[in-house]
Structure formats: structure tokens, C-alpha cells
Amino acid sequence: METGIASVVAGIGACLPPRIVHNADYPSLGLDVSDEWIRTRTGIERRHWVTPGTSSGDLAVTAARAALRSADEPEVDLVILTTTTPDHHSPATAPWVAAQLGLGLVPAFDMAAACAGFVYGMAAADSWIKAGGAERVLVVASDTLSTVTDPTDQATAVVFADGAGAVVLRRGLQGEAGAVRAIRLGSDGTQQRLAIIHAGGSRNPGPTATAPPADRSLRMQGKDMFAHAVRRMTESSRSLLESVGWPVESVGAFIGHQANQRILDKVADLVGFGADARFGNIREVGNTSSASIPLVMDGLIARQAVTPGTRTLLTAFGGGAVWGSVALSWPKIEDYE
Template sequence: MYRSRVAGTGSYLPPGVLTNADLEKMVETNDQWIVERTGIKRRHMASSDQACSDLSLIAAENALKDAGLTAQDLDAIIVCTVSGDQVMPSTACVLQHKLGARNIMAFDLSAACSGFVYGLSVADQFIRTGVYKHVLVVGAEVLHRFVNYQDRETCILFGDGAGAWILSRTSTEDKNVIMSSHLHADGGLGDLFVLPAGGSKIPFSAEVLENKGQYVRMKGREIFKNAVRTMSHCCQEALDANEMTADQVDWLIPHQANNRIIEAIAEYYEFPKEKVVVSVHETGNTSAASIPLAFQMAKDDGRVKRGQVILLTAFGAGLTSGSLLMRY
């Protein structure tokens, strides 16, 4: 058995920005209402000619550069997204071609906002068992194209972006490794957050467009309660599995959905606010991209450093959830 280390990281936020002031002109809302309930001040928006694979490409290239590798070194590509370029082929296959990678395994993983933690866990298993040496894991979303900007409950939340990590094989003696990951799903609560149309159950039609079935729908209060409960459980699971306590964690990096959710989780564990990475004010909810984007911001400004213990946790449609504990 081998272990996995984070060899390189990268991210990309498209330059287009949608502020709360912009939203005030589009729907009945205001900056104070949005900030008090979500903490979000602005979101980045992909341009009309940018697809999910385009954002993924820039983040992946940055991660490869950080790792000192080229696309030819990759053994597998996992793109975690719910807003891929198209139903088929996968965005991972499109990204493989754009990167100029070899004829390697490439697939999309759909676990919504938990996608990046799911993807890291899958990549970790391939590396631990000796199948692959270098795996690219990307979390990328162009969510604004699935948002109804007449629905103030959802349109204030979502933004676009991409983050990428390279997981590489290392020895069992290496201390800076992924320690464990813990994944869950509760399909019985799947109706709390849905994108109704576009699949085999409800294919696109004139009726779908008339009923706005192509846009995300969510039950906010129920999502909030389940997010806090489930992510707290996943964090405790990771700590217990590694016989650690919360005070031994240098950084908690949760999915950036809502500042009130993040604060509730931190309060549960009595994490000092200064040990919780928050980027939701700048990015909004970027689903599978949110954790790597938040990580990269903290790494770039010097907060996150090699050798630190970092706890990731996420919650998303499905309902999916998960955590991952690592020493970076």
C-alpha cells in the first residue's frame, strides 16, 4: 500500500462579476438582506464563450505547474461537476484532449457540492492500491446557467469557478498525506435540492422551458438544518478515525454554501473563526469548486502551509456529504 500527497494545486475564477447591487436591479432583494442571510457579496460568472472544461483547463494547468508535472505525467483525470459541457462525452474527456494528456482514464463524478471531496477520495484509493501515480482531480462549475434570476431564493447564491489538485503517490513514511476520507449519501432527502429537467426522466421540451424546469430548485430551511448536522457528523467521523481532536486541526475548510452554515459548524466544534477558511463572500456557492477555491485563496495569502493539518467537509444535493482529513 502507498499513500497520497497533494503534489500541486491551482484554481481559476472567471473575471466577470455579479454583485449584490447588480442583483438588486434584477430581482426583489437588496445587499443587506443577502449579506445577513448568506454572507455573499459577489460571485464570478463565466463569459458566454466559456464552458466548464475551459475553467477546468486553466485550474488544471495551474495545478500541474505547481506540482512540477506535465499533462503527460497524469494517469487519470476526474472532473467533479454538475454543470459539465454536455451530457456526453464527459467534461473529463474534453479536458483530457485540451490538456494534451495521454490515453488515460477520464470521467466525470456527480456528487454536487460534495463532489470534490468524493473525487479526492476516489483518487486516493487508486493511488493507495498502486494503480496510479498521479491523478488530477478538478472541481468545476458554471452554475449561473442553471439559475433562474427571477427566483430570489436561488439566484443570490451561485457562482462559477474551478479548482484542481494533483494527488501523487508517496511512501507510507511521508507525514504529509491524506489520512482518511468519509463519504455518505441520503437519497431519501434528494428532493430538497433538484435540477428537475434535462435527464431521461424529464427530457427538455417546450413545456419544460415554460415551467422553468431547467433551473435549480431548493428548500432552503431544510437544506440548512441537514447541512449543519451532516457536515458536523462527517467532521467528527474524520477526527475519531484518526484519534484526533478539533484543537489539533490547523484549518477547517468547509463547502462555501452559506456563511451561517459555516459559522454553525465552527461553533459546534468551538473552532476559532481565525482557523476557518471562508471565501463565500467573494465566490458565492460554486458547488464542487468551492473547497479547492477556498483552499487556494488561503494558500496564496500564506495562511495554509505545508505540514499543516487540514479538515475538509462538504454537503450537497443527493443529499451527499463527506469529509477528508489530511496533512498538507
């Protein structure tokens, strides 16, 4: 067994709100699009949306409790919450989540990296553990993009959804199942407008409620987003595999951010992943932003669909623009509920 220090995935949890919106529901919601139009362009058939009064923090707490339970860890040393839709502009949501979990006075902070938030959160936790600053870190990715989506904008309303996923990382060894082998991140701020909410920040601080829908809702340049997402996830995946010395055919599990099925297929084809190594859930849950990768992982662990120790590649791209990839061995989680 390799003896180098590593962060190891020791627990996982997820939360999807109970409200399900099917493609066929959109005409009644005021958007004249067909089920076939949505499926052929996105691969999505249904998605989960929160009901009024349910926040990203609420979903995060439920997913985090499940992750702590599966890791058999009542305590952690740090909480990282990745989200584009925090409960408030200020204060951060992570301390409230930690308090709801009964974790005491542990450090907790939010991280904003759009749809790449989970891989950025994993990178921060991995560094914290390897530096000796923590033995156990809870990383929670939670987004409620339905709350910032214009229901009349077909470019976003049919794509984005709500959900949360969480993992517990602990200090361990490189040779263990679940060990993070390497991470690669990147960003390009010149592409800020690929996906953006114009109103509400310090650059446009007017009352969000009175801003026009086009400014207070998430707007996305779909065609350009597609091209940049494919390019960056492909480059990041190839580079990371080369750096760890993993031939693409040796990777048994590939999980990309569940943005659009055509993007996922294109990246997998370009990198060279076979059909048996590709895993996703976009058809059932839509694009859940930073929560998408841990939601896929949670479902696979629940079904025991991947053998512990399997070489695994995670990759994501989000507005900002930000992207990243994680190489790890598939975790062995026995206490999943």
C-alpha cells in the same frame, strides 16, 4: 516519518471567470433584493459568473493547467472531473479536458456529486493511488451554476456562482506534508429534492428549452438544506476526527464547502473549531459548488497562510443528498504561481 502509502497533494490551481456580479447589481438584473438582505442571510458580497460561450470545461482546463504547473507534473495517470454542469449530457467533459491539457490517452471520467464533488473526487483518487492503479491523479472540480439558475429565484440566484479548482495527487507516504490521512463519505437519496433540476434527465426527458423555468433551473429547499447540511457536515467531521485520533483543538485549518456563511459558522461552532482555524472565501466568490474547497485552498497557498503539515479538515454537503470529509496535512507547494 510515517511510512504507510498515501496520496499526497502535490499541486493546486484555480480559475474564476472575470465577470463579477455584486449584490448591488441584482435590481438591474430583475431581482428586487438588497445588498444587506443578501449579506445577512448568506455572507456573500460578490460572485463570479461566466459570460455566454464559456463552459465548465473551459474553467476546468485553466485550473488544471495551473495545478499541473505547480506540481511540476506534465503528465498524470488519471483525470477525474467533478461537476454538476458538464459541457454536454453526453459525452463526458473530462476526456475533452484531458485532451486540451495534452495528456494523451489517459483514462478520464466525470463524477456527479453536487457540492460534495471535490471530496468525492479526492476519495476516488486516493483509492486509485493506494490500490496501485495510478501514481499521479488530477482532480478537477468545475461548476458554472449561473447557467442553470433562474435569475428571478432569490433562493438560488444570489447564492450560486462559477469557478474551478484542481489538485494533483501523487503516491507518497503518510508522514509527508499534504498526505491524505482518511476520508469519510455518505449519502441519503431520500433527500433528493433538497436541490434538484427536474427537466432534462431520463425521468423528464422533454426538451429542456421548452420546459418552464421552475423545471429547467436548479431549485433548492433552503430551510431544509440548511438543517441537513449542518447535521451531516458536523457528524462527518466529528466521526472522521475521532477515527484518526485528532482532538479538535489540534486541527489548525478547517475548510467547509462555501455554501452559506451561517452554515459554516454553525458547523464550526458545533464541532469546536476556534476562529483562527476557520478559513473561507464565500464573501468574495459565493457558492461555487464542487469548486469551493479547492478555491479556498488555492487562495491560502498563494498567501502561504497555513503552515505545511498543519492538520486540516475538509467537509462538504451537496444535493443528492451527499456529503463527506477529508483529513489531511496541509501541503507544501513551493512552485505556486
